[in-house]
Amino acid sequence: MQNRYHATILTLHQPSGNLEDLLAHDTWKAKEILYALDRIPRAIWGYEDIARVHIAMSGALLETLTSPDFQSQTYGYVKCGDLLWNLRNPAIDLLATGYYHPVFPLIPPADREEHILRWFGVARHIFDQQHFQGLWPPEMGFCMEMIPLLKKLGFRYVLVDSEQVIPLTPMSWHEIRYRPHIASFGGEEIIVVVRDRDLSNSQEAGMDPGWFIHEIHERTQHCNFPALVTTASDGDNGGWFRNTKWDSNFWGAFYRPLMRRIREDSAGFLPTFIHDYLDRFGAEGYVIVRTGAWNTGEHDGVGFIQWTGSQTQKDALNRTDEVSRDIHELRWEEGKKGWPDPETARLLEEAMWRLLKAETSCHFYWGEDWTPRVHADLDQATSLVEHIRKRLSER
Numbered sequence: 001m002q003n004r005y006h007a008t009i010l011t012l013h014q015p016s017g018n019l020e021d022l023l024a025h026d027t028w029k030a031k032e033i034l035y036a037l038d039r040i041p042r043a044i045w046g047y048e049d050i051a052r053v054h055i056a057m058s059g060a061l062l063e064t065l066t067s068p069d070f071q072s073q074t075y076g077y078v079k080c081g082d083l084l085w086n087l088r089n090p091a092i093d094l095l096a097t098g099y100y101h102p103v104f105p106l107i108p109p110a111d112r113e114e115h116i117l118r119w120f121g122v123a124r125h126i127f128d129q130q131h132f133q134g135l136w137p138p139e140m141g142f143c144m145e146m147i148p149l150l151k152k153l154g155f156r157y158v159l160v161d162s163e164q165v166i167p168l169t170p171m172s173w174h175e176i177r178y179r180p181h182i183a184s185f186g187g188e189e190i191i192v193v194v195r196d197r198d199l200s201n202s203q204e205a206g207m208d209p210g211w212f213i214h215e216i217h218e219r220t221q222h223c224n225f226p227a228l229v230t231t232a233s234d235g236d237n238g239g240w241f242r243n244t245k246w247d248s249n250f251w252g253a254f255y256r257p258l259m260r261r262i263r264e265d266s267a268g269f270l271p272t273f274i275h276d277y278l279d280r281f282g283a284e285g286y287v288i289v290r291t292g293a294w295n296t297g298e299h300d301g302v303g304f305i306q307w308t309g310s311q312t313q314k315d316a317l318n319r320t321d322e323v324s325r326d327i328h329e330l331r332w333e334e335g336k337k338g339w340p341d342p343e344t345a346r347l348l349e350e351a352m353w354r355l356l357k358a359e360t361s362c363h364f365y366w367g368e369d370w371t372p373r374v375h376a377d378l379d380q381a382t383s384l385v386e387h388i389r390k391r392l393s394e395r
Contacts, residue, residue, distance in 0.1 A: 003223065003225070003226045003227060004216060004217075004220050004223075004226070004227045004229070004268060004269035004270070005226060005227065005228050005229070005269060005270055005271070005272040005277055006216065006228075006229045006230075006231070006269050006270070006271050006272065007052070007054060007193070007228060007229070007230040007231070007271075007272055007273070007274050007277070008052065008053050008054065008203075008231055008232075008255075008271065009053075009054040009055075009056065009095070009136065009159065009195070009230065009231065009232035009233075010040070010053060010054070010055055010056070010232075010233065010234070010235025010236075011055075011056045011097075011136060011138075011232065011233070011234055011235060012037060012055060012056065012057045012058065012061055012234075012235050012236050013057070013058035013060065013061055013101045013138070013234075013236075013362075014033065014058075014060065014061050014064065014236070015060055015100075015101070015360050015362040015363075016060045016063065016064070016100070016357055016360070018362075019033065019034075019061075019064050019070070020064065020070060020073075023070075023073055023074065030074075031077055031078075032242040032244065033236050033242065034074060034077055034078040034080075034083075035077075035078065035242070035244055036235070036236045036241050036242045037065075037078070037083055037236055038078045038083045038086075039249075039251055040053070040055070040087070040092075040235065040251075041083075041086035041087050041089045041092065042086065043251035043252075043255060043256060044089055044091045044092065045089075047091065047256070047259045047263075048089065048090055048091045050259055050262050050263060050270070050271060051091040051255075051259055051271060052091060052093070052271035052272055052273050052276075053091060053092050053093070053271075054092075054093045054094075054095050054134070054136075054273070054274065055087065055092055055093070055094055055095065055235070056094075056095040056096075056097045056136035057094070057097070057123075058097055058098070058099065058100065058101040058119075058138070059097075059098070059099030059100065059115075059118060059119045059122050059123070060099065060100050060101060060357075060360070062084075062122050062123065062126060063122065065080045065083065065084060066080070066084070066122075066126065084126055084127075087127070088127060088128075093134075093273045093274075093275070094123065094127060094129065094132060095132065095134045095135065095136040095159070096116060096119060096120065096123070096132040096134065096135050096136070096155070097116075097119060097135065097136045097137070097138055098112070098115035098116060098119060098137070098138050099114075099115045099116075099118040099119040099122070099356060100115060100356050100357050100359060100360045101138040101139075101360055101361050101362065102115055102138060102141075102356070102359040102360060102361055103138060103139050103141035103293060103304060103307055103361045103364070104137050104138070104141050104142065104143070104146060105141050105142065105143040105145075105146075105291055105304070106141065106304060106307060106308070106317055106359075106364075107317075107320065107324075107359045108320075108321055108324040108325070108328075109145070109149070110324065110328050111324055111355065111356060111359060112146065112149060113149055113153070114352065114356055115356055115359075116135070116149075116153055117153075118356070120132075120153075131154065132154075132155070133155065133156040133157065133274075133275045134155065134156065134157050134158070134159065134193070134274055134275070135150060135155045135157070135158045135159070136159050136232075137158065137159065138361055139293045139294060139296070139301075139306075139307075139361050140159065140160065140161045140164075140195065140232075140292075140293050140294035140301070141292075141293045141304070141361075142158065142160050142161075142164070142289055142291070142292070142293075143289075143291040144183060144185040144288065144289060144291070145185060145186075146158075146185075147183060147184070147185040147186065147188050147189070147190050148185065148186045148187075148188045150190055151188040151189075151190055155190065156190075156191060156275065156278065157180065157190065157191035157192065157193050157274060157275075157278065157283075158190055158191075158192055158193070159192075159193050159195055159230070159232060160192045160193070160194060160195065160289045161194075161195050161197055161292070161293070161294045161295075161301060162176065162177050162194050162195060162196055162197045163197055163292075163295070163300065163301065163302075164289050164290040164291075164292045164301070164302075165177075165181070165192070165194055165287050165288075165289055165290075166287060166288045166289070166290060167181075167285065167286075167287050168285075168286040168287055168288060169181075169284075169285035169286050169287070171285050172222075174219065174220060174222055174223050174227070175223075175225070175284075175285070176194065176287075177194050177196055177219075177229075178194070178196075178219070178220055178223055178227040178228055178229055179194075179225060179227070179228065179283070179284050179285070180192065180193045180194070180228060180274075180277075180278060180282075180283035180284070181194070181283055181284065181285045181286065181287040182283050182285070182286050182287070183286070183287055183288065183289055184286065191278065191283045192283075192287060192289055193228070193230055193274055194230060195230050195231065195232045195294070196219075196229055196230060196231060197294070197295060199212075199215060199216075199219075199229065199231045200231045200232050200233050200294075201233075201295070202215075202231075203231045203232075203233045203250075204233035204234060204238060204240065205238070205240060206240045206250075206253075206254075207254060208253075208254070209254055209257045209258040209261060212254070212258065213258075213261065213267050213268060213269075216229055216268065216269055217268055220269075225281075225284070226277070226280075226281045227269075228272070228274075228277050228281075229269070230274070232294075235250075259271075290302070292304070293306070293307075296365070306364075306365055307361065307364035307365060308364070309367070310367060310368055312368045312371050313364050313367070313368065313371060316363070316364065316371045316374040316375065317364070319374070319375070319378055320355070320358055320359055320374065320378065323355055323358075323378050323381050323382055323385070324355055326382075326385050327348065327351050327352055327355055327381065327385060330348055330385065330388060330389075331348055331352075334348065341391070341395070343391070344388055344391060344392065347384050347387060347388050347391075348384075348388060350384055351380075351381045351384035351385055351388070352381075354377045354378070354380045354381035354384065355377070355378070355381045357377045358373075358374045358375075358377035358378050358381065360373075
């Protein structure tokens with residue numbers, strides 16, 4: 001009986017305006033990214049019976065790809081509408097995520113819900129899908145305090161990094177990594193699906209299908225349960241995914257050859273959707289997930305050093321908290337009154353969008369290089385808040 005399964009996850013994100021800027025000033029790089037996105041569903045064609053790929057696309061990226069102006073600029077390179085339509089492939093499962101790709105534990109709790117709800121709004125429209133079972137937290141930034149919110153929003157499971165999982169139920173090394181578990185907080189429970197950090201690093205950097213098959217066998221050979229090996233990485237960054245030479249990228253050099261081995265029944269495991277695995281085998285054992293992220297370069301994800309390493313980054317995050325508090329307080333007060341002024345409601349909504357955009361993980365990821373973008377968005381949000389307060393004082 002087959003007792004090894006593999007879940008592939010690719011995360012796709014470009015910050016707001018980035019593709020537009022690249023298209024104007026570094027056209028080839030923009031094309032590489034667009035080709036990498038367009039390649040995903042095309043690479044699966046012909047293998048829909050066995051291929052299983054999870055995709056997490058940020059709302060910011062979806063916003064760009066659905067922009068009529070952007071679509072007209074890229075026509076002749078990639079048909080963005082066709083790209084999005086082709087992602088409705090039955091071999092692709094869409095994971096929910098945050099609209100502007102924030103590191104959830106680093107932003108105010110109220111804003112976490114805003115990011116997810118706004119992602120629901122755009123994804124449900126584009127993909128004609130109402131329910132999403134799994135959440136991909138951007139940068140795998142997760143904290144246990146998120147569990148009640150995720151349950152409220154209807155999620156069945158959330159992805160977490162293997163290095164952040166601490167077992168409460170006694171379990172072995174391979175049980176921790178290759179079996180879904182249950183995490184509990186505030187009286188609510190959710191399934192956590194564990195990303196194998198080592199194999200995910202290889203997925204991101206480049207690997208051979210034969211090597212991968214061997215690694216899965218070696219890592220799961222002592223599993224006396226149906227093992228779920230989950231690998232997750234960016235799907236549109238790095239030369240392995242952006243390389244336009246078919247025999248030198250993820251799809252041509254690895255994934256399709258792997259599917260041929262699967263079809264020949266010589267791989268020793270089967271691709272699976274996470275929800276299909278859970279339907280069949282469920283989750284086992286309780287765990288705590290440490291607050292943290294996935295590994296980034298020299299950082300292991302503990303303490304979010306990539307996003308909080310300097311005082312400038314910390315100051316930008318603190319200002320984000322302050323502006324968020326102001327906006328939510330105004331929304332609360334207007335809500336209690338029944339939203340009597342449509343213009344105030346419109347201005348508050350615009351301020352909220354500016355705030356959420358400021359929380360983009362990329363604004364903090366690059367050290368201090370992009371923190372001015374945080375303040376630019378917050379300046380606009382603050383200006384709107386001041387304008388709203390003036391309107392309210394004059395009523």
